[in-house]
Amino acid sequence: MSTYVDNLNWRYATKRFDESKKISKKDLDTLKEAVRLSASSYGMQPYEIFVIESPEIKEELRTAAYNQPQLTEASHVVVFAAKADVTAEDVTEYMENVGETRGIPTEQLEGFSNMINGAIVSRAKEEKAIWAEKQCYIALGNLLSAAANMKIDACPMEGFDATGFDKILGLEEKGLHAAVIATIGYRSTEDQTQEYVKVRKSTEKLFTTL
Numbered sequence: 001m002s003t004y005v006d007n008l009n010w011r012y013a014t015k016r017f018d019e020s021k022k023i024s025k026k027d028l029d030t031l032k033e034a035v036r037l038s039a040s041s042y043g044m045q046p047y048e049i050f051v052i053e054s055p056e057i058k059e060e061l062r063t064a065a066y067n068q069p070q071l072t073e074a075s076h077v078v079v080f081a082a083k084a085d086v087t088a089e090d091v092t093e094y095m096e097n098v099g100e101t102r103g104i105p106t107e108q109l110e111g112f113s114n115m116i117n118g119a120i121v122s123r124a125k126e127e128k129a130i131w132a133e134k135q136c137y138i139a140l141g142n143l144l145s146a147a148a149n150m151k152i153d154a155c156p157m158e159g160f161d162a163t164g165f166d167k168i169l170g171l172e173e174k175g176l177h178a179a180v181i182a183t184i185g186y187r188s189t190e191d192q193t194q195e196y197v198k199v200r201k202s203t204e205k206l207f208t209t210l
């Protein structure tokens with residue numbers, strides 16, 4: 001059994017995927033569950049996630065991603081779409097979920113709700129959008145780790161035109177904005193980059209123990 005760190009060494013930002021290999025529904029469900037369980041600030045999960053398997057949509061997305069081949073060669077494209085604004089209604093919806101899930105009357109959640117409204121909802125829209133995008137990156141990180149542990153390849157990507165993605169996927173109408181994406185599938189044997197040695201800061205440079 002390979003260890004967690006072995007799997008993180010195995011993974012790399014895959015440039016060329018084997019188009020003929022598709023992720024099974026079972027594995028896709030596991031990946032989705034890993035992403036669903038991501039931590040987020042206050043537990044708000046201020047995003048929606050789109051899993052694209054349609055070849056036609058993948059083709060369109062590729063043109064909006066500077067023609068990067070991963071978009072069409074990978075089995076699936078995962079788009080993390082952050083809320084463009086975070087409102088009091090979002091907090092109410094979240095409180096309903098907390099109340100239902102934990103069997104707590106919503107009146108008892110007023111303090112928690114006020115706290116989120118004060119700390120987050122009251123901020124400027126642009127600031128909230130950045131906050132929401134940050135939460136997307138935590139979910140992205142979970143996807144990358146989960147995929148590596150299942151020996152599924154992935155490429156995290158910021159190299160795309162977010163406005164173009166918003167248009168193709170109709171995100172603006174939904175109050176969303178494409179924050180970051182990942183392509184997932186199986187590496188092509190022809191992808192030279194799988195041979196590259198990992199470049200990382202040394203432990204000494206990266207960590208300070210006080």
Ligand SMILES: Cc1cc2nc3c(=O)[nH]c(=O)nc-3n(C[C@H](O)[C@H](O)[C@H](O)COP(=O)(O)O)c2cc1C
Nearest residue numbers: 011012013014015068155156157158159160180198
């Ligand atoms: C947020 C983010 C955005 C990235 N965008 C791209 C991208 O658009 N295209 C690409 O080929 N790689 C992209 N990468 C991959 C990085 O270049 C890669 O993760 C980094 O060089 C470390 O290498 P490794 O992941 O193979 O270990 C991105 C990585 C992250 C985390």
